[in-house]
Amino acid sequence: MRLSLERRAVLSLGSNLGDRVATIDRAVRALGAIDGIRVLERSSAWESPSWHPDGEGLSPDYANIVAIVGTSLEPLDLLDAIRAVEDALGRVREERYGSRTIDIDIVAIGALEVDSAELTVPHPRAHERQFVLQPWLELEPHAELPGHGSIAELAEYADGDVWRLA
Numbered sequence: 001m002r003l004s005l006e007r008r009a010v011l012s013l014g015s016n017l018g019d020r021v022a023t024i025d026r027a028v029r030a031l032g033a034i035d036g037i038r039v040l041e042r043s044s045a046w047e048s049p050s051w052h053p054d055g056e057g058l059s060p061d062y063a064n065i066v067a068i069v070g071t072s073l074e075p076l077d078l079l080d081a082i083r084a085v086e087d088a089l090g091r092v093r094e095e096r097y098g099s100r101t102i103d104i105d106i107v108a109i110g111a112l113e114v115d116s117a118e119l120t121v122p123h124p125r126a127h128e129r130q131f132v133l134q135p136w137l138e139l140e141p142h143a144e145l146p147g148h149g150s151i152a153e154l155a156e157y158a159d160g161d162v163w164r165l166a
């Protein structure tokens with residue numbers, strides 16, 4: 001279903017296989033080509049060791065960006081659109097937290113809260129991920145993550161190294 005109003009959504013894009021930044025660039029272009037999604041801002045690319053519940057650095061380093069989009073799509077339609085972009089870019093769904101050519105997560109959709117079997121928004125792990133917080137801070141230093149507060153404060157406590165790619 002389409003809304004007549006746009007909501008501002010924060011997306012996290014990551015890749016740790018192949019030409020990571022080129023794939024992320026293609027994903028951003030593909031998102032912007034979808035009816036109901038406008039790409040408003042995108043961060044530069046940041047790199048970080050792969051995060052996994054069993055430990056860091058078990059697979060190749062990731063490149064990550066944050067993109068801010070305006071969307072008139074309902075949350076589950078936005079998730080479908082994101083999955084379609086991941087599929088179009090050749091993502092193979094393997095194990096959870098495993099390597100991937102492209103991964104797109106919905107970090108937040110305005111102040112909306114969604115808790116369904118398929119979709120949880122705000123993303124339940126975004127508040128503790130430097131690879132989400134640092135690129136987002138670059139775009140919106142005063143942003144708040146609904147339910148968690150200031151992203152600048154969250155970044156002070158979040159674990160993990162992340163550095164800007166040239």
Ligand SMILES: Nc1ncnc2c1ncn2[C@@H]1O[C@H](COP(=O)(O)OP(=O)(O)OP(=O)(O)O)[C@@H](O)[C@H]1O
Pocket residue numbers: 095096097098103104105106107117118119120121122123124125
């Ligand atoms: N906020 C969200 N953004 C994207 N997918 C979500 C979200 N909440 C729930 N999901 C669900 O999670 C499923 C698994 O997603 P995915 O394979 O990208 O997880 P992951 O990237 O391995 O882990 P993580 O979500 O911690 O980054 C998706 O198919 C989707 O249904």
Ligand SMILES: Nc1nc2c(c(=O)[nH]1)N=C(CO)CN2
Pocket residue numbers: 013014015048049050051052062064096097098103131
């Ligand atoms: N650094 C980093 N680690 C990850 C990432 C990611 O985007 N960046 N995505 C994952 C998917 O579950 C698993 N681990």
